Amino acid sequence: MKLNNRQRENLYGYLFIGIWIIGFTWLTLYPLIMSLIYSMNKVTITVADGIVLNNVKFQNFIDVFSTDFDFVNELTKFIGEIFLFVPIIIIISIMVSLLLNQKIKLRGIFRSFFFLPVIIASGPMINELLKQGAGTIPMLENPEIAETLSQLPRFLRDPISSLFSQMIMVLWFSGVQIVLFLAALQKLDSSIYEAASIDGASPWEMFWKITLPALKPMVLVSSIYSIVFLATFSNNKVITYIQSKMFDITKGYGYSSALAWIYFVVVAILLAFVYLLFKPKKEEKAK
Structure with missing residues (x-):
């Protein structure tokens, strides 16, 4: 069958995005669906039966909170x-x-x-920098600043402390x-x-x-x-x-x-x- 120019362009377009659709379906959509199914089950892995699902409905979500x-x-x-x-x-x-x-x-x-x-x-490089203290600014580790932070409510103190400890990463x-x-x-x-x-x-x-x-x-x-x-x-x-x-x-x-x-x-x-x-x-x- 001979294709006209419009049909040929559409076919080329589908061929180009087809690879992405296959990759998205196999590497993203399928794992998403399976993770949603797993979240409703107690999952056990055995040598004889492989992955065994025991439906618990929303119990996993209830246990979280x-x-x-x-x-x-x-x-x-x-x-x-x-x-x-x-x-x-x-x-x-x-x-x-x-x-x-x-x-x-x-x-x-x-x-x-x-x-x-x-x-x-990369991820490992960033983790190593943070472990060595490269993510923080020394001036922000002043005892007076630490004392001021300790007087703040926890919901404010924790994020601000985290910001100070990762300031270089934020800028980076x-x-x-x-x-x-x-x-x-x-x-x-x-x-x-x-x-x-x-x-x-x-x-x-x-x-x-x-x-x-x-x-x-x-x-x-x-x-x-x-x-x-x-x-x-x-x-x-x-x-x-x-x-x-x-x-x-x-x-x-x-x-x-x-x-x-x-x-x-x-x-x-x-x-x-x-x-x-x-x-x-x-x-x-x-x-």
Whole structure:
């Protein structure tokens, strides 16, 4: 059968995305479905029968919130860290991108310096740096600062202490966000700033009235990226806890799958909250 140009283009398109669809189905969708099934069962592995499922319905989820206070505590800490880390990452990324967008010598090299850690840093390397104390800023370990932190409520003290201990890592992994904000800044027409300057606008007013509104779509993208990155970070204690329960004789795959789904729902809620917070309003879309 002879294909016309449109049918041929469609066929090529399906061939290109077909590999991705097969990979997604086998490596992502199938494990997701199986983990959901496991979360409703007590999973045991035997030599004779292999994987044996004993349906317990929602008992695994009930056990998490009724007995597993360690997981709830780690999950609460993670949520607190998200609300603390993400705004700091966004603010630092905007500040650095504004500096790198200036007409300075060796601007391209400076941009590469900020993005290079994202490329070369691996999970084991990061863990080793954190173990050796390379993730913290010595000035922040001052006894007076520690004393001040100890007087804060726990829900504030734990995230702030975690931020201090990983400050270098937070700065290190702002590379992608910096690139996103740089791309948005370079799309702005310089004539807008010239007109505002002629009208007597100060640099601070131009930032709030011109630059920041233009960066708002990238704030949404960068916030979502930051949440997903922090949620899947190799040093994430929630993920480490879930993995430890997977190989626990008394808990196993079923219980750890329930933990993973609870974690997934929490991350999805955080992403939905950020989207609703920064999504374009109807008035902005009309413009």
